[in-house]
Amino acid sequence: MWGIARAYGTTVQEIVTANQIPEPDRLVVGQALVIPIWGQFYVVQAGDSLWSIGQRFGINYLTLAQMNGINPNAPLMIGTRLFIPPIPKTTAEILAYIEPRGDEVSDALVDEARATSPYLTYLALFSYEARRDGSLKVPPIKPLPTVAAKNNAAIAMVISNLEDFQFSSELARDIFQSVAVQDVLFDNIIEEAQHIGNVSDIHFDFEKIPGDQREAYNNFLRRAVERMHAEGYTVSTALAPKTSSNQPGEWVAGHDYEAHGKIVDFVMLMTYEWGYSAGPPMAVSPLPEVEKVVQYALTVIPSKKIILGQNLYGYDWTLPFVQGGPYAEALSPQRAIELAKRYHAAILYDYTAQAPYFNYTDDEGRSHIVWFEDARSIQAKFNLVKRLYLRGVGYWKLGLPFPQNWQLIGSNFNVVKK
Secondary structure (H helix, E strand, O other), rough: OOOHHHHHHOOOHHHHHHHHOOOOOOOOOOOOOOOHHHHEEEEOOOOOOOOHHHHOOOOHHHHHHHOOOOOOOOOOOOEEEEEEEEOOEEEEEEEEEOOOOOOOOOOOHHHHHHHHHHHHEEEEEEEEEHHHHHOOOOOOOOOOOHHHHHOOOOOEOOOOEOOOOEOHHHHHHHHHHHHHHHHHHHHHHHHHHHHHHOHHHHEEEOOOOOOHHHHHHHHHHHHHHHHHHOOOOOEEEEOOOOOOOOOOOOOOOOOHHHHHHHHHOEEEEEOOEEEEEOOOOOOOOHHHHHHHHHHHHHHOHHHHHHHEEEEEEEEEEOOOOOOOOOOOOEOHHHHHHHHHHOOOOOOOOEOOOOEEEEEEEEOOOOOOEEOOOOHHHHHHHHHHHHHOOOOOOEEEEOOOHHHHHHHHHHHOOOOOOO
């Protein structure tokens, strides 16, 4: 740590604080650190040129050469460290889901909301479960609205079709087919929003919508927007990741990107879970797959209506992977680093997926692979948001510590406050 701090002209304590490192004298090979300095450094990789690096960071290649005292016409040596001056911040809306469990909000979750609310436009309360009679099952929320208000973060009320902890296609169908039920539901949403006090957005997370209910969902949203706009609320939706209009699948068939882009104020693309608990090991949100979804969305939705979804977690798979076998264990980026440290595993980085991973053998001799997120993978997503002029970033979900993410939000974006 002392050597790193000296190399970058900062202090050990500043690096420890920024990354919340529990044992500063025990780092992990391959561990990414956020260095709290003016500007940043980039290490030249195979295939890089001054021009390509300049394009990546939005700086003229001649300026880059001048600032680093190198000949712009000479070949770059792999491993050369280049200083990159600060990149102008862009404006972005940041949303984060928070999911209280049980009868009250845990102290740990309140602390997480308190720490992250300064970086949020919306604290999204997950979830208010719609019922077949139009009533709402209200989650425990105290003191989350107060915590958000103190940090000038608005509340997004997440309305879902969850029933018995599962997204219910039949529940959604029943609601979509009854205007009377919808009117009761909208009345209850507005009443609850007014009771909370600092609600800005009504966010519909209706999932597993059957294909034959696609237009019914669109009509439901048209009516919702009319009612909510009259009360001063924006309306947004969560959309499953798609790369074409008619893509089959029970999770995507009922989500009409083009219609949502016209009807609601903004959407959040759920661009994560390629690597998931019951599936084979891989990056949770590999950049090429994420960009395919965004590029399709941009053909039918204005860029300033698109929030890019991002996971705040990774998974630990036991190997060999067996379909239907033990589920992978979700873990925070902080936990992943501690696991690598415990088992003396070197963290590797997949530059195609833009995601870190490592292998280890546990105390019982079982092999594991862990895919997670770090500062590099998050910065790659932020670069995508800025390059494609998206509205912002949305996170599933708070409660799994990832301090580097919030540091990087502060250095990349001017966060909109409602």
